[in-house]
Amino acid sequence: xxEVEQSPQNLTAxxxxxxTINCSYSVGISALHWLQQHxxxxxxxxxxxxxxxxxxxxxxxxxNIQEKxxxxxxxxxxxxxxxxxxxxxxxxxxxxxxxxxxxxxxxxNP
Amino acid sequence: xxxVTQNPRYLITVTGKKLTVTCSQNMNHEYMSWYRQDxxxxxxxxxxxxxxEVTDKxxxxxxxxxxxKEKRNFPLILESPSPNQxxxxxxxxxxxxxxxxxxxxxxxxxxxx
Numbered sequence: 001x002x003e004v005e006q007s008p009q010n011l012t013a014x015x016x017x018x019x020t021i022n023c024s025y026s027v028g029i030s031a032l033h034w035l036q037q038h039x040x041x042x043x044x045x046x047x048x049x050x051x052x053x054x055x056x057x058x059x060x061x062x063x064n065i066q067e068k069x070x071x072x073x074x075x076x077x078x079x080x081x082x083x084x085x086x087x088x089x090x091x092x093x094x095x096x097x098x099x100x101x102x103x104x105x106x107x108x109n110p
Numbered sequence: 111x112x113x114v115t116q117n118p119r120y121l122i123t124v125t126g127k128k129l130t131v132t133c134s135q136n137m138n139h140e141y142m143s144w145y146r147q148d149x150x151x152x153x154x155x156x157x158x159x160x161x162x163e164v165t166d167k168x169x170x171x172x173x174x175x176x177x178x179k180e181k182r183n184f185p186l187i188l189e190s191p192s193p194n195q196x197x198x199x200x201x202x203x204x205x206x207x208x209x210x211x212x213x214x215x216x217x218x219x220x221x222x223x
Contacts, residue, residue, distance in 0.1 A: 043202075043214040044214070048211050088153075101152065
C-alpha cells in the first residue's frame with residue numbers, strides 16, 4: 001500500500017527563519033508533489049519532483065529517491081507563507097492516484 | 111487562463127435531496143479527479159477519470175457517482191446526500207498520471223443537514 005508521512009504536523013516560526021517540512025513515502029511512489037493550501041481553501045501545486053531539486057523563489061524542494069524522502073524548504077520566511085503544506089505521492093501501484101500526507105500547518109509570526 | 115472551475119462554491123442542503131457539483135477544465139487534460147477534505151483526515155480521493163467514459167473508484171466512493179461524457183467536464187453527483195458527506199470537495203485535473211502537475215479547482219464547501 002502506498003503511504004505518505006509528513007512531519008511536523010504543526011510548525012510555528014518567526015519571520016525570517018528557515019523552514020523545513022519533511023515527507024517520507026513508501027515503495028512504488030515515483031513522483032512527489034508539494035501543494036500549498038491557504039486559509040480559505042484553495043490548493044496550489046508548488047512542485048512536482050521525481051529526482052533532484054527544484055527552486056522557485058524562496059521555496060526549494062528536494063527529493064532523495066534512495067531514502068524515499070522529500071523536503072520542502074522556505075528561506076527568509078514571511079507571514080504570507082502561513083498555510084498548510086501537503087505532500088502527495090504519485091505514480092505508484094495506482095498510477096492514476098495520488099496519496100496524500102496529512103499536511104503541515106505553518107504559521108509565520110511577524 | 112488555464113483553470114479548473116467548480117460550482118457551486120458553497121451549498122447547504124438537506125438529507126436525501128439529490129445534488130450535483132460541476133467541474134470543468136479548459137486545459138484539455140485527460141485525467142480528472144474528485145477529492146474530499148475533512149479535518150484530521152486530509153485529502154481523500156473519491157473518483158477519478160482517465161478519459162472520456164473511463165472512470166474508477168478512489169478510496170471513498172460510497173454515496174457518490176460521477177460521469178465523464180465530455181473531456182472538459184467531470185460532475186460529482188450525490189444521489190441521496192447524508193450528513194457524513196458534509197465536507198470540502200476539490201476537483202483536480204492533470205495531463206495524465208499522478209506524476210504530472212495537478213491543477214485544483216477552488217473547492218466546494220458542502221453542508222448536509
